[in-house]
Amino acid sequence: MNRVSKLFQPINKIPKSATIKHKEITSKSQRLMLDLGIIKLASPGTFHLLPLGVRALEKLKSFIDKEMHKINAQKLALPALTQAELWEKSGRLNNSAELFTVTDRHKNLYILSPVDT
Numbered sequence: 001m002n003r004v005s006k007l008f009q010p011i012n013k014i015p016k017s018a019t020i021k022h023k024e025i026t027s028k029s030q031r032l033m034l035d036l037g038i039i040k041l042a043s044p045g046t047f048h049l050l051p052l053g054v055r056a057l058e059k060l061k062s063f064i065d066k067e068m069h070k071i072n073a074q075k076l077a078l079p080a081l082t083q084a085e086l087w088e089k090s091g092r093l094n095n096s097a098e099l100f101t102v103t104d105r106h107k108n109l110y111i112l113s114p115v116d117t
Helices: 028-035 051-070 084-090
Strands: 039-043 046-049 081-083 101-103 109-112
Touching: 028 039, 046 051, 081 084, 084 109
Parallel strands: none
Antiparallel strands: 039 046, 081 109, 101 109
16 A cells, blocks of 8 residues: 555635636645546646556555455456547437547448447
């Protein structure tokens, strides 16, 4: 187990009276996570998880695993890339404008799955 005191945790507190403010930050929880060094803004809408954020995520995963074990549930892992044919059959391929697609050397179209574990 790692000690929290040994984690890299940059504090980024901006005084309320400061004229420089992050205009992209819309929620109080987002501001707190940035200020306390849990996440770091990578670009608008994307964040890096810093060590404390990774630790919190791992603890959450562990809690969920324990609760799933209690009810005899099972986890599964899905691929990051899925065939575009599956998306066409369900009608989601044409309804989603913001999909990342890749084509393999055989000209097969794949979609980067929008959910990650």
